[in-house]
Amino acid sequence: MYQYTEFDKSFVRSRAAQFRDQLERWQSGKLSEDDFRPLRLQNGWYVQRHAPMLRVAVPYGELSSAQLRMLARIARDYDEPEAEIYRLACEAQKKLGTPHLPTHYAHFTTRTNVQFNWIPLSKSADVMDLLASVDMHGIQTSGNCIRNISCDERAGVAPDEIADPRPFAEIMRQWTTLHPEFAFLPRKFKIAITGATEDRAATDWHDVGLRLQKNDAGELGFRVTAGGGMGRTPMLGVVLRDFLPWHQIMNYIEAVVRVYNRYGRRDNKYKARIKILVKAEGQRYIDEVDEEFRQIVERDGGPHTIPQAELDRVSASFVPPGLNSRIHRSDETVSSGLRAQAQAHPRFGRWLQRNVAHHKHPAMRIVTLSFKRLFQAPGDASADQLDIVADLAGRFSAGEARITHTQNIVLPWVHVDDLFPLWKAACDADLASANVHLLTDMIACPGGDFCALANARSIPVAQAVTERYQDLDELDDIGEVDLHISGCINSCGHHHSGHIGILGVDKDGQEWYQVTLGGSDGKQSSGAAQAGKVIGPSFSASEVPDVIEAILATYRDIRNTGGTRETFIQTLKRVGLEPFKVAANDARRKAEASR
Structure with a gap:
């Protein structure tokens, strides 16, 4: 993991102190609500449906x-609202059929951040001080700026990796911060x-997506997409450069963002994302970026060119932890031992198959702890669970864990x-469900239970x-299915990228849900x-489970089972949407008839 320098530590502590001053001035009336709002947002503090987030x-990650x-x-100590606020929130939720809103939880997001839903603003400065004490903060997790840079959760340990992307992500984090x-895009x-052949970071769905690769000469560089x-308005990134030498990546991103900053729309927030500009301008946007990049390099001397010495300095923080002599064993010895344990303990064998992935070191594995379980929202983690994961990481993973794009936790070592x-320890903590990549390993946002923007x-x-x-x-029989759920557009x-996507919509003040397939x-x-x-x-909320069941039953009826069994997405691509449309609408008619 990257180790903060004294400069990094001082910077984060001073930012926390600055926020405390801003909070106190707002509390005393010296700073208006309109003036305080952008300041708290720049430090990650929103005000949501019931309380601050x-x-x-x-x-x-x-x-x-x-x-x-x-x-x-x-x-445990701060994620608890004032009693009256919580009482009113629970009363509002009861009308919607949700009797209880959990507190003392953290929530893992799809961009590997952590959110808290109930911390009062009156305690916010204390929380920022605590975060700073462990080299954490909320800087640029909100606002019209370059946000937290996300990455492949298997970075540095994946067998399919071309190069470790984390040093580049860290260099870019430092460069983009403030x-x-x-700051005002x-x-x-x-x-x-990502640095792997498997795109676990969903790069094509980002404003800028970067994929490390090597050219025919063996040189390292980036494939760059934007938009x-x-x-x-869902859009996939457009390739700007098939290969950009690695040391030029920040100069090039500066050109990408500078052109966006110059021409991006500011009159309509729904048309202000870079994807709208890239779509509208097409090749002209790419040409503008190339010209801006040329000027940055030729006129300005490439001020953000990454020196080899700087890459080496940052990369030194990402060396593997000390691996003892147990690492030096053959693949066959390792595999035979695991097979024997799996035969003796079938539940362990199922977990090995679903939650354990191969590692670039033959005697190491990458383990996913599932945070998808009954009576707990996807991605939620209680205070006790976070402590347990901290202990498991310390005992089994060199003190390191990673949040995944799919709202779970990975132990990489x-x-x-x-x-x-x-x-066994994960079973005791109820974190060993062998459901990774299966239907119940779903992605879901907090939705209308917490978010002020949600429709459902x-x-x-x-x-x-x-x-x-x-x-x-x-x-297991259904196999791999990505189910993604959003509470609003x-x-x-x-939801756009789910094999099955569910989108909450508002129809005359009622909650309804669109279903998409094939993402x-x-x-x-x-x-x-x-x-x-x-x-x-x-579909209505009560109809959605029946619709999902009908869609999956149709898949199981029509999938090819000869040789390697077709997955849901493979069957969908082969036969098209129509059989699944028919099944979904039949499920609706049956539900209506039973009412």
Whole structure:
């Protein structure tokens, strides 16, 4: 993990002190609400449906055990609203059929940040001080600026990796933090980076997507895309450069963002994202970026060219932890030992198959702890769970954990000899569900239970589907399905990229849900990134589980089972949408007839 320098530490502490001063001036009336609002947003403090929401930056998803324990402390001691606010919130939720709103929780987002939903603003400065004490903050987790840079959760450990993207992500994080030219962009700006052949960072769905690769001469560089994004106008990124030498990446991003800053729309926030500019201007935008880049390099001397010495300095923070002599064993010895344990303990074998991935070191594994379980919202983690993960990371993963794009936690440094005791400990903590990449390993935003922007609730729909599919044998038979749920068109639940996407919509003050099929975030198993297509009119909340069941039953009836069994997305691509549309509408008619 990257280790903060004294400059980094001083910077974050001073930012926390600055925020405390701003808060106190607002509390005393010396700073108006209009003046305080942008200041709190620049530090990650929103005001949502019931209470303030804090978004904590977790660059490229990495967390130490110490940071996890601090997040647990904040959840336990500070994520609790004032009694009257909570009473009113619960009364409002009862009318919607949600009797209880959990407190003392953190929430993992699809961009690997951490959110808290109940911390009072009166305690916000204390929380910022606590975060700063473990090298954390909320800087640029909000606002029209370059946001937290996300990454592949298997960076540095994946066997399919061409180069570790984390040093580049860290260099870019430092460069973009409080960059004066890019602090007031037309809209928010998100960058994702991966160094693997498998795009686990969903780069094509970002404002800028970066994929490390090597050219025919073996030189390292980036494939650069721009203009990806979800929301009400889903678009995939357009390739700007097939290969850009790695040391020029910041000069080039400066050109990309500078042209956007110059020409991006500011008169309509729904048309202000870079994707709208790239779509409208096409080749002209690419030409403008190339010319701006030429001037930055030739006229200005390439001020942000990355020296080899700087890359080496930052890369030194990402060396593997000390690996003892157990690492030096053959693949066959490792595999035979695991097979024997799996035969003796079938549940452990199922977990190995679903939650454990290969590592670039043959005697190491990458383990996913599932935070998708009954009666807990996807991505939510209680204070106790955060403490448990901190302990598991310390015991089994060199003190390091990572938040994933799919709202789980990865332990990247687990030795094969430790897999069985880790599994037993995860079982004790109810974090060992063997459902990774299956239907119940869904993505969901907080939705209308917490978010002021949402049109409908996501969590009850997620829970209804989870409750219906508790049989792991049935889930295994269905196979890999990406189910993504968003409470509004902003698509924080990434419904556009789900094999099955669910979007909450408002119809005359009532909650309804559109269903899309065929989306992909770009993983090889799903094919190229693409947006799903709506399969018909909206469904009521009570109809959604029946619709999902009908869609999956249709898949199981028509999939090819000869040789390698077709996955859901493969069957969908082969036969098209029509059989699934028919099944979904039949499910609606049956539900209507039964009422």
